Amino acid sequence: MVVEQILELWETRGDSQYGQEAVTQREHALQTAMLARQADASAELVTAALLHDVGHLLHKLPEDAPDQGIDDRHETIGARWLQQHFPPEVWQPVVLHVPAKRYLCAVDQSYLHHLSQPSVQSLQLQGGPMSPEEIAAFQKNPYAEAAVQLRRWDDDAKIVGLETPRIEDFRPELEASRMDLRQDDSV
Template sequence: MNPLDEIAELFAGQGAEDYFGEAVTQAEHMYQAGFLAQRAGASDALIAAALLHDVGHFHGAVSGDELMQGTDNRHSHSGSDWLGQWFGPAVTEPVRLHVAAKRYLCAAEPEYFAKLSEASVFTLEVQGGPMTPEQVERFEAEPYYADAVALRRWDDEAKDPELETPGFDYFRPVLERLRGATG
C-alpha cells in the first residue's frame, strides 16, 4: 500500500475519534495544525510535521486513551520513528520534539502555561512537567528545536471547533513531494 494511503486511512479511521478531552477530533486537530503552519508560511517539511505530529497516538504500545489515564505513550517518539520510513528529519524531528517543546515553553516562557488546555495541562505532568534549566539547555542544542517550538504553538491553537480546514487530499501533494526524503 502507498504510505500516503495508509496515513489517509489513519485520519479517516482512528483520526475521526475524539481528541482526548478537546472539542475536535484527532484528525481535525492535525488538519488544523497543518493548515496553521501553511497559513504562517512554513516550509513544506514543517507543514507536514504539523499535519502528522500526533500519528504516534495510533502507533506504539500505549494508546492515547492510556495517556489520558496517566501513562506517557511517548507518541512523539513512536510517531517520529514510524514516519521515518518515508520522511526525513526535517519532518520527523519536529514531530519527535513537539512534546519536549511544550515542556520547554513552560520553563522558558512561564506565561505559556496559562495558554494550555485542561487536557494539555494534565498530559504535561504525565510527560515530565516543565523542563529543568539543564533540560532547556539540551533542548536548545537540538538542530530542530525552533521548528518544534513553532509546531507546538500550532498544536496548541489547533483545537478550535469553529475552524474549518481542508482535508487530507489537500495536503497530499506536500507529503508526496517530501516522501522518500529520508536523508
C-alpha cells in the same frame, strides 16, 4: 504508497477523540497543518504539523490513558514510523513537539496559562517543565526552533467547528516531503 497509508490511517482512525479535547484527531491535525501552511512553512514542516500526533493513531492504548496516569509516548511512536518514510525535517519536529511544550513551560511564564487542561495534565506525565540543563540541551538541537513553532500551532489547533482543508488537500506537501522522492531527485 506511504501517502496512501497516511490517508487510510486518517480515514479509519481519524475520527477518534483527541484526548479530552473537544475536537477529533483529524480536526486537530488539519487545524495544525492549516496553521503551518498559513505561516508559509516548508512542505516538511507542514507535513510534520499534519502528522505530529500520528502516534496516537498507531498505539493501542485507550483514549483515556492520561487519566490512568499513562504517558502514551505518541511523539516517539509517531517519529519512529515517520522516520521510515520522511527526512529529519519531518520526524524531528514530531519527536520534539512534547519536549517543546516542556521547554516553553520553563522559559515562558505565560505559556502554561495558554495550555488547555488536557495539555496541562499530559505535561505532568511528560516530565513537567524542563530543568536548566534540559533547556540548554534542547536549545542546541538543530530542530528545536521548528519544534517550538509546531508546538505553538499544536496548542492553537483545538477549535470546534473550524473549517479546514481536507486531508487530501495536503497531498502536495506529503508528496514533496517523502524521503524516497528526494533520493530519486538527487540522482
